[in-house]
Amino acid sequence: MPPFDVPEGDPFGPHNLPYGVFSRAGASERSVGVRLGDHVLDAGATARALGSPYAGLLAQPTLNPLLAAGRTAWSDVRRALTAWVTVPAHRETIAPLLHPLSEVTLHLPFEVADYVDFYASENHARNVGQIFRPDATDSLTPNWKHLPIGYHGRSGTVVVSGTEVVRPSGQRKAPSDTAPVFGPSVRLDIEAEVGFVVGAPSTRGTPVPLSSFRDHVFGLCLLNDWSARDIQAWEYVPLGPFLGKSFATSVSAWITPLDALDDARVAPPARTHPLLPYLDDSEDEPGGYDLRISVAVNGHVVSEPPFSTMYWTAAQQLAHMTVNGASLRTGDLYGSGTVSGPSEHERGSLLELTWNGRDTLDLPDGKRAFLEDGDEVTLTAWAPGPGGTRVGLGEVRGRITPAPNPS
Template sequence: MPEPHEHTPLDLPDGHPFGPHNLPYGVFTTPDSPTRRVGVRLGDHVLDAGAAATALGSPHTGLLTAGSLDPLLAAGRPIWSRVRAELTTWVTDPAHRDTVEPLLHPLADVRLHLPFAVADYVDFYASEHHARNLGGFFRPEAPDPLTPNWKHLPIGYHGRSGTVVVSGTDVVRPSGQRRAPGESDPVFGPSTRLDIETEVGFVVGTPSPMGRPVPLADFREHVFGLCLLNDWSARDIQGWEAQPLGPHLGKSFTTSVSAWITPLDALDTARVNPPERTHPLLPYLDDATTGPTGYDLHIAVAVNGTVVSEPPFSLMYWTAAQMLAHMTVNGASLRTGDLYGSGTVSGPTEHEYGSLIELTGNGSRPLQLPDGERTFLADGDEVTMTAWAPGPDGTRIGLGEVTGRITPAAPTG
């Protein structure tokens, strides 16, 4: 009989959302070493993936001993699958227990970092419920709150990659020009309508050459994984500047992403069909025969610890594969580390709205929180987004949270 062993971090309860069926990737440091290392989350611990690869003689040691996920992202899908298979074996095979156990660090004892170098950042507007809600606020006189192009292509804007930050980074309230309703001239100052946008971000691994569009069928060959994303938005700055062009300073001050990137291979059981299409799609966006390309992600949004919304990602009209196809159809190339967001995730009911502008009816009905009313965010507020997806055999797959706390605007002049 095998020798009994003490309970260790490898002995997780059945169905733990961060069990061996998940294994998201991140980058961490420890108090005794400032060297950044690739880590894999297992339960409430982080496995030093590079140290495990070195100790176990992995052919992929070079990828896992890097200081970021960039080399692994660039390696391509066949390597992603092999590395994932290795990691699964390392944390489940009793033969590796003595080697792996000492390489597990308590999550509470490590510092997490932005796990990859963000190359380009694009943000979409893929939820029909969100688009209809905002269209009703901003174009109340229009017969249809959707713009004429909305059902024909996934609308997006090019953001600022240099202000993408890891979860836990404070968000400084932005200042800028804003014009109050009924006023003829703008004023300058801190945003008074600071908002959240509950999103899912997709991380590109394999690049593509300029001039060659990426078809729908190649989505999984280029996208490594996904994470939660909060595209913080200054609605007053955005509303004044976005005439006639799109978002700029109202969005570019901060975008927060989770410290953990969940590989697409972990989410195979969470794939679902998108909502029924109501307009014929051009061939490069037509996904009628591609199989399920949506993801059944259940998101919760909390402000200062109180859950205010639970947006369902499964209802997004445009899928991540369609966003990628549209983003490259003009010949724009992909780079390793490109990040693109889904746009605000919202459902049909109030408790499923993914932004405060929707939850408060454009500021007309404040949220009632234990610490007072909110229409938009106050200094000191902390927003946390969490999520899970259905996993194999009735399990859940946890997504790494994304959180940020609002700090006062920086002095100007």
């Protein structure tokens, strides 16, 4: 099938056009690409061939120059790309610049500046509270309904889909242990999340209001926040996650621009507590997104978390993390937090699916409470698009490899 003739209903048709970075077989040069069906268009080479003024933004080895260009440029480039792949007059020029995905290598699409992770699902937070604080009057902490809880992660260990994840080692102490021990994590977990990619930076000392969300956030990706629950449990008091999280965060190779997701916007769940003015979105356009996520372990679907149930929106998260004057940088990435729905089959972590190891998942290759060496986890997702189409969000995939032997 010619690459221009994307089948009707393909989630990567001209209505989507997510961005990535690729290299061709045998070549080290990286190029910005746009996915069309099962091909990737060399966006920079196309811009040069057509004499486009956007060649300087697209003929790059990373998305960062485009991210930094701002919202007007993002919209203009998207309109140009749509014309390039839909106007028949461009076919002869573009055809040689479309490469089958099977013949390219996909890379981390942008240079990550800062990485922040949130805790925005009420279902997830309540499940965690019930697991670890079963006798508490309320499974939520007192601050949860008043602010989006988050923490700073490690940007240097954000990796692209397909990168193997080495089982982390660290201190852990089971309730039955008299002292902590050191060794590989035995409670390795995943967290199904959505990542938001910051494009335009902000000025230090100036908060970013809810209304400016789309002026700063370029798009989103799928994100797996790998978590070593036993390491995390021993270390997190009083300052929060550290080595139990910082060893790896996987993201999808494709960044879906927010402009492709207008038909997926939905209202977030009803608020049950009054919000302070900087977080009050009651008069704003719907800030949630209807994203349908699927979690598979070794090819077997174990969960389908709905992103539409997230209590805190991405705009509220951005407003909160800048309200103290902290500035944004091009390439900042922030995770939504684990996505979990109200039903058991909608939980976005093994911690919840197995109730902290009390239960097990029945997989075709055996039972699981937490991840074993060799296990491969794949997150996929789609969103409603224009005219009943689907917008594909790609996948984020990672396989667990054994911890290195201690020297």
